[in-house]
Amino acid sequence: MAPRADKIPPPGWAEPARSEAGGELQTLAFLEEELVPRTAAVSRGEIIVRKQVVTEMRAVQVPVRREVVEVYRRGPGGDPVQPTEQTVGPSGLPSEPTSTDAGGVIWDSEPEEEVNRLPLLEEEPVITTRLVVREEVVVRRLRYRGHKRIAEEVRREEPRLETHGPVSGSSPELDQFKED
DSSP, X not given: OOOOGGGSOOTTOOOOOEEETTEEEOOOOOOBOOOOOOOOOOOOOOOOOOOOOOOOOOOOOOOOOBOOOOOOOBOTTSXXXXXXXXXXXXXXXXXXXXXXXXXXXXXXXXXXXXXXXXOOOBOOOOOOOOOOOOOOOOOOOOOOOOOOOOOOOOOBOOOOOOOOSSOSSOXXXXXXXXXX
């Protein structure tokens, strides 16, 4: 008869051989591979979003103003005066004396110069740039959960018994080792 189950150590537990009831009890461990599922991150591809600067020519209409001068001559009564044939010098005054019909003034020396300046303005277009958001690109990574069935070969050790002589069954020699 086989030894009781509570006397046999669990598989994989190693203990030196010991003597029980006149015989030796020896534990043999048999190994088996088992599948341990896990996951590993593997790159399947990528998305590349680059910013590229593109230069293009654009034109805009800018309203500008410009001042010009129109000069009208008139007499003390407001009547228009026809200009006389005179040479006008850099000072704006006649360079030669005028006749007595033009007021009877004769220039005998250089008169003091009176200058009235009227600024003339003109607008020029000035272009500046500013950054504005034209569009946005939103990239969202989605993660899905699922299951994949995988199969892999595993190995295991199993006992293979070979008998030589009377090993099993009952015999007068084995009956003396029976436990009560």
